[in-house]
Amino acid sequence: MDPKAVVEQLAKLVAPEQINTNEDDLYVASADRYKKYAFARNVLDVPAPVAIVYPKTAEQVSELLKFCNEYDINVIPRAGMTATEGGLENWKDTTLVIDTQKLDQIVKIDTYNSQATVQAGVPLQVLEDELRKLGYTTGHSPQSKPVAKFGGLVATRSIGQFSTLYGGIEDMVVGLECVFPDGTVSRVKNVSRRAGGPDIRHIVIGNEGALCYITEVTVKIFKYYPENNKFYGYLTKDIETGIKILREVMVNGFRPSVARAYSEEDAAQHFYHFYEGKCIVLFMAEGPKGIVEATGVAIEEAVKKFEEGIIKQVDSKLIEDWFNHLNWSQQDIDDEYAEMRTNASHAGYTTEISADWETIPKIYDAVIARVRAEFERADDLTMLGGHSSHSYLNGTNMYFVYNYKINCEPEDELITYHHPIQKIIVEETLKHGGSMCHHHGIGKYRSEWTKDEHGSAYYMLEKLKEAFDPKGIMNHGTIYPVKELNKYIYQQD
């Protein structure tokens, strides 16, 4: 169907103010933060979608998906727009972006049952602000909190800075509503727990818009005790010491809300005023007083156990001050774009992986060594390091952070810099048995390794696509590898 006909047909399904064909908006809708520099320089190589549609109900989403399914129109579900792995990038000529903008209602805040229900377009910050008035919190605080919306958070299996206490979004979602390409609207009910067959929430959580469209979410809410917060920070002689301390606290059964270990290079970016050229490990304990105090004691004991690797303790006020200046906002994003328009530089890229406790330091060392030895543009790197910021009983994550001088045309930036580095990180992680994608999702730019990530379990993943999206209209190229990879990553015609 040609673009004009698509828009004409859309007009029969939704009201005119729900259809956006503004050229600038379509340009914005053709990519995400993966191609941020090419975007800022107006040289995106991907097609723009035909239109952006703003449904108001699950029924409208259902009508739209049925229509797209019938006419083979690619659909990109969108909410918040902070994706970093190409999940919102468009690789098809005829594409509709379905945005959650008008699904913006908080349906119910239920403090007695500790849960809140929101439509997919509600910004996390909005719900958080409402909950705080009641003395509650979502416990979810990704750096994108001021911008991100629930549909996107759930679709990408996002995680927040307090995950070590509250868990990732998958631990918070109680139930949800979603729509499939054939028009089926499914509601997964809100219960405290059940053994009713496989937990089908997890087909939806993290589907990245490749299986269905999320319209509503119910999440847990938590009592908020900011007055009890305690902060701890230490300079360590290496990142491994930091990771050992994180492990010690976790395996002893404690759950600080923030538990992080930084490499020297990454510490310099956040704590230049006190890091003294060393690595850093830091904690925040949160929750009821007794738990906070016990957690604090456990942190101090863990630090004591590894004191040979500790250089000194940092004034906790400095950690608290850092914590209060943590999130970025829409203004930060806008500023970065403004910078990219005038300078050949940006705020850098990240790749986040996970593995068990003993493997993480090995992956870290292997990656740093390979980047330094193999990466052709290693000379252009202005920063390469990482931190662990989400810990679990059996392991932790590693957030690789890198920045570089951009000495190439904007169209070639990713294949020249980010992609080769990310490739090394992914290869080393998979080789060591870790996961290549801790919380940003696979998007389109890690789909070339999806089969390696899942191994024999890819069979199950593949069947989900065949079952729920047999015509392949949902977010073409996301999670599941497609041939356009060669064109949009490797510039092969």
Add this chain to the structure above:
Amino acid sequence: MNRALIFIEQNNERLAPELLAVADQIHGPQPFETYAVVINGDVGSLVGQFDTVISVEDEALQAHDQMALADVVAGLHAEHQFDSIVVAATAAGKMLAPRVAMKINCGLVADVTEISRQNDKLRLVRPAYGGRMMAAIEMQGDGPVMLTVRPGVFRGPGEQHHKATQVIEPKGLRYRLGGIRQIKRESKQLSYDIREADVLVSGGGGVARGFELLEPLAKALGGKVAASRAIVDRGLISRSVQVGQSGKTVSPRLYLALGIHGAIQHVVALDEVEYIISVNTNPDAPICSLSDIVVEGDAVIFVEKLLEKIREEQINANN
């Protein structure tokens, strides 16, 4: 006796004392004669300052035609055999001096900041690599000592008009025309570039309620006003003066950080700043770790007090 030639650029006659100070450092304490050459310029202001003023009046000699001017200067050198030639490193001077040097086969040292002697040999010190390094240059060959100096680097004793100046008006000078015409000149709107300021009075969120106080302070210090994003986001000043990763990178000698928190995105843009003074209610703000002086307290109140004090002293000095 040694002869020093100072090239006086049209409309830059005021630079004569500092250029004379340069000649003095080259030749002193030996006695030497000072010559000025000025082309279509104000001879009157030079009389009394030099032993000899060579005044060339010729409408065909345009200030922007360096080929013609170089021919004139080289011709004068052939006649007078100067021992030193000093040119101000203005945009025009920096195009003129190399031409003259090439014509008279003489080495040239640009942007000299310091003159010293080592084993009786003159050393001309100049910055290289954008100031990252200083190079002490010695002259080889038989030519005169030839150099350019940036205005304001050397200080003269002020204009002194006590010499009995001889004014020469040479005739029949030979020169080529360089085939360059000035078509128009449009003055720019008053604007400034914080990247070029020696002193920056920079404000952050902590001075938002009194940001207008920064301007008089900047003025008193001969500097410019800059800001962190917190101020620019509030619309209190144009983005063009924002210091930081998403703004400009600056290298002033003095950076006065008023109510600036100093996140890494801000301080990465402070490149080789010589001194930082920060005023902040939060003594743990990151900026304080970089500062030579940390003033703990409200920056607005501090600026008010400081300004008052500076004004007081100025009044006292004028009385």
Add this chain to the structure above:
Amino acid sequence: MKLVCVVKFVPDVDRFEYDHEKHVLIREGSRMMINPDDGCAIGFALEMKKRNPEIFIEVLTMAPASVVPLVEDILRVGVDQGTIISDRSYAGSDSWVTSRILGRYLATTEYDCILTGSQAIDGDTSHVPPQLGEILGLGQISGITKVEEDSFGSESAVVEVDDEEAVTTYELNLPAILSFSRKSKCRLPHVRFKDRKKDVTDRIKVLSNDELGFAKGEVGLKGSLTKVAKAYTRKYESGAQLRVAADDNGVETVLKFLKEKRFL
């Protein structure tokens, strides 16, 4: 029409190395890049060639042979010929000697206009372009921020020089030497990903003193009229940090500091 861009490759000054004993720059081995102003000159030439494909662009540089890969990249973005003057005996030449070497080659080649940068970020002297003007008998102007592209022909060029105070427009008879400022919008493009391995070796000409024929004493350190007797990095004194309150005493302390350092 033929444009010759005379350019310099400079060390990335953020990480240069210097031989403090011999007082010369260690250029071989340290990472080199095109001088930013000079990149603008090539960028302008390429813009003109985009308008008129008949234009032939030659890039000329005096440099050690290690710059060949950098010159190759310049050829890969559309420059027609690269000429590298490279001879061990030229090492250590000052700006006066360098101008004479470049001038001798340029005197034997044809051009309608010579394009250069205004100032190199390593030496910072700005001497070579005017000195080439003197040797070749050409008009020259530094600090160009814009060239009127429509009127740029073999007869004359209209250029703008934008300094802090004013924008001045000049017209120069061609041939002349136009020296660009990095403030100009002209920009040397990077080689596109697909062209990075393109073979351009047949468009590079390397010349040595065998072709230029200077006597030994005329070039290098020996032939130079200036020499670096000593090079040193400036040290910033960093005193102990002073902490004061925002009271009269604090004001006094800051005032004293400002006076001591001559800011007041």
